[in-house]
Amino acid sequence: MPETNAMERSVSELVQLIEMDADNWSAYVDLIGALVLSNALPEAEELGLKSLTLFADNPEAVDHLLYAVGNVYYTAGAYDRAQTFFDRITLESLRLDAALMQAQSLYGQGQYKKALAFALTYTEKVPTDVDGHVLLGRVWLALNNLDTAKDMFDKALGLDADHYGANFGRGVVAVSNGDAQHNEWLEKAKQLNPVQFKSDAEQLDGLLTVLGGN
Structure with a gap:
């Protein structure tokens, strides 16, 4: 999965990074991850959706934010919602990670044949x-x-x-x-x-x- 410093940085430190540089999209990604780890899912969702709008013109940022927001919904058990974000990812490395998450999401929904397709795609590549x-x-x-x-x-x-x-x-x-x-x-x-x-x-x-x- 994408490397992140979310576990090493406190929420307050990440907020400070964003305040110093509002264009630092990776800090937004890390902050979303930190909020998920803190089980602050509503806050993570809100930040993620706002960030997608803020960085809409930056394809790389959008892909990483789509993955981060998808992970928020996956963690919350909203598998259908998570999949809508994973499906929009275009960056190949993230698409692989997303394939595993989608397989897990579909498995959690009991959609085993669909989960199989994503899981096979992932294991063939990794x-x-x-x-x-x-x-x-x-x-x-x-x-x-x-x-x-x-x-x-x-x-x-x-x-x-x-x-x-x-x-x-x-x-x-x-x-x-x-x-x-x-x-x-x-x-x-x-x-x-x-x-x-x-x-x-x-x-x-x-x-x-x-x-x-x-």
């Missing part, structure tokens, strides 16, 4: 990205294609054996295939992130019911 393969695995799992889901999670584990999502997803595939005993992947996932595992495990029965067609 084959070493673990998160891309994990997302593909989840999409294939949702489409009840266990063999392909298994392959995707295995690829992700080949890139990072300690990735929580890859281990959990591979464990779900194993359970779905009737291998509930000595599930090394679910055990590893639990060790890696006990809190997230507890949350995901509570949804596991429902997922397996869907996969079983019951």
Whole structure:
């Protein structure tokens, strides 16, 4: 994803940068990111929309701001709205990042076939990205294609054996295939992130019911 200093700079410092140079569009992008990290989503949305108008004549600024605003809506769970901003990005490097975000957005909406198209586009261009393969695995799992889901999670584990999502997803595939005993992947996932595992495990029965067609 685009590099940003949002995590390193406080909101007040970024505001000062903008006050010193109102044409510093990257400071606006960082400030939107900082507001998102602070969970100040309404403020981030307002700033983002105003910034798009302010820098409407700067294509590079517009692309980065479109991504930033799309991320605001994605974080808020407004996936349809996020997608309208991601779709407008023209800068190739950002379009790749946006493809992953769109795939995640569509997956969150349950539009798995559309999510698949974006996820495939992303992983073809960035084959070493673990998160891309994990997302593909989840999409294939949702489409009840266990063999392909298994392959995707295995690829992700080949890139990072300690990735929580890859281990959990591979464990779900194993359970779905009737291998509930000595599930090394679910055990590893639990060790890696006990809190997230507890949350995901509570949804596991429902997922397996869907996969079983019951």
